[in-house]
Amino acid sequence: MKLLLIFGNGFDLNLGMPTSYRHFLKYFMDSSAYDNSENIIKLKSLINKAYDKWADFEVALGEASSQFDDSDNYIDAVENVSQALTVYLSEIDKRFEPNPNMVMKFFHDIESFEGYFDLKQQHLWSRFGESRQVDTKKWEYDIMTFNYTSSLEKILSMAVSDLGGNVSLIKNIEHIHMTLKDGLLMGVNDESQIANRYFQSSYPVKSTIVKPFVNREFDDGIDAKCRKMINDADVILLFGVSLGKTDADWWHYIGKALLNSNKILVYCPFDTEHHLQQKTQILRRNHEFSMKVRAALMSKDIDVLAPMGEILPIRENRMFDFAIDHSSLEVNFQLVYQELLTKESIKKA
Numbered sequence: 001m002k003l004l005l006i007f008g009n010g011f012d013l014n015l016g017m018p019t020s021y022r023h024f025l026k027y028f029m030d031s032s033a034y035d036n037s038e039n040i041i042k043l044k045s046l047i048n049k050a051y052d053k054w055a056d057f058e059v060a061l062g063e064a065s066s067q068f069d070d071s072d073n074y075i076d077a078v079e080n081v082s083q084a085l086t087v088y089l090s091e092i093d094k095r096f097e098p099n100p101n102m103v104m105k106f107f108h109d110i111e112s113f114e115g116y117f118d119l120k121q122q123h124l125w126s127r128f129g130e131s132r133q134v135d136t137k138k139w140e141y142d143i144m145t146f147n148y149t150s151s152l153e154k155i156l157s158m159a160v161s162d163l164g165g166n167v168s169l170i171k172n173i174e175h176i177h178m179t180l181k182d183g184l185l186m187g188v189n190d191e192s193q194i195a196n197r198y199f200q201s202s203y204p205v206k207s208t209i210v211k212p213f214v215n216r217e218f219d220d221g222i223d224a225k226c227r228k229m230i231n232d233a234d235v236i237l238l239f240g241v242s243l244g245k246t247d248a249d250w251w252h253y254i255g256k257a258l259l260n261s262n263k264i265l266v267y268c269p270f271d272t273e274h275h276l277q278q279k280t281q282i283l284r285r286n287h288e289f290s291m292k293v294r295a296a297l298m299s300k301d302i303d304v305l306a307p308m309g310e311i312l313p314i315r316e317n318r319m320f321d322f323a324i325d326h327s328s329l330e331v332n333f334q335l336v337y338q339e340l341l342t343k344e345s346i347k348k349a
Contacts, residue, residue: 001138004233005110007145007152009054010240010268015102015151016324017092018333021057022050027337028084033344042067043077055244061209062188062246065196074199075208082186090180091336093149102322103159109319110141113237113266116314118282124310128264142229143173146241148184174226176250177211187211189248212249226250230257237266239320243296255297263309267293268319289313 012019029048034040046064051057061078068074114125145152152173177185187209191200199205206213215223230236230253243251258265267289290311 001140001234002142002232003110003113003139004142004144004229004236006236006238006241007143007147008239008241009147011145011320012147012149012151012240013329014240014320014322014324015096015098016322016328016332017096017149017151018329018336019089019092019147019149021052021054023333023337024085024088026333027088027340028081030337030341031084031344032348033087034080034084037076039068039073039077040080043081047081053242053244055242055246058187058244058246059193061186062193063195065194065199065205068196068199071199071202071205074196075204078187078208082184085186086180086184087340088336089148089184091340092332093151093180095332095336096149096151096154098151098155098158100158103155105322106155106320107159111139113319116319117312118286121312124312125264128262128310131262139169141170142233143170144226144229145173145175146177146247148175148177148180150179172225172229174222174229176215176222176226178222185211185214187214187246189246193246211246227253230254233257233263235264235266237268238293239268243293248296248299251296252299255294255299258297258309258311261309265293265309265311266314267311268314286313 009019025048028034029044043064046067047057047060049056049060051060061081064077065074068077114122117125143152156170156173175182188194189210189212191206191210191213194200194205194209207217212223236254236257241247254265257263290313293311293313
């Protein structure tokens with residue numbers, strides 16, 4: 001049995017890493033280390049919004065193109081944001097070190113994720129194992145992450161070196177948007193999300209901000225590896241992802257993989273709910289989450305009535321809960337923020 005784990009920014013946040021857009025924006029707006037030309041000031045004003053999700057910021061980057069007449073100016077502004085994000089996340093990544101409890105929690109949750117199912121989902125899970133005549137406790141794992149950081153690699157490294165953990169069942173780990181060392185990939189899903197229609201056919205613009213285009217042009221095999229992991233998976237678990245439209249290609253590909261299959265997709269929404277919620281509310285909420293996921297997975301060439309594999313929302317999001325409270329996250333942000341601004345002041349002196 002193969003389980004594909006797909007991680008988004010919610011995973012790093014749960015580890016206490018201040019990687020939200022809100023945190024980055026505070027640093028970027030206050031930093032004086034980047035070009036403060038007219039183009040950068042213009043882009044800063046356009047993205048200075050209280051976005052909840054990184055996908056909303058990426059949409060805004062595409063929409064901001066409508067305010068630029070010259071593509072070189074637009075590219076320069078976007079690359080300044082990318083440079084700032086690399087510096088910011090690199091400092092966070094450098095500071096992060098997992099503790100043994102994090103490592104044990106991580107392996108507990110990937111090995112026993114079905115423990116978070118409600119009673120109805122547990123019955124379905126039992127039937128799933130029976131239909132395939134397999135042991136649903138024996139797994140091989142692949143990991144696909146939308147994050148740029150090395151948090152997962154550090155967790156796996158500690159499992160081997162300090163805890164004697166066996167990570168041999170984790171077969172692959174791929175960063176679909178590249179890593180901080182490779183040069184991070186941020187932007188939109190396709191040319192239609194670039195608001196300036198004159199930029200939509202520009203190779204320099206597309207190679208700066210259209211993520212699938214960049215991956216295709218590099219042709220480094222990451223896309224193919226991730227598609228194979230999706231196709232080979234018996235169960236796909238989404239954690240900490242917003243299902244935003246700037247990664248629509250990937251959600252649509254997963255949707256196609258679920259068509260006419262008996263794959264199971266487990267979705268861990270950001271929302272949390274109280275244990276004592278009424279049963280009727282639970283039913284409505286589960287249905288709402290399932291419909292939200294299904295809508296994100298649908299592409300134009302998929303029949304809305306087409307049968308899909310099961311979509312199981314985990315209602316109470318205790319999975320990968322590393323017991324990091326909000327105040328600790330803010331303390332970590334202040335440490336990173338002050339360190340970077342101090343370095344900038346010393347460099348200018």
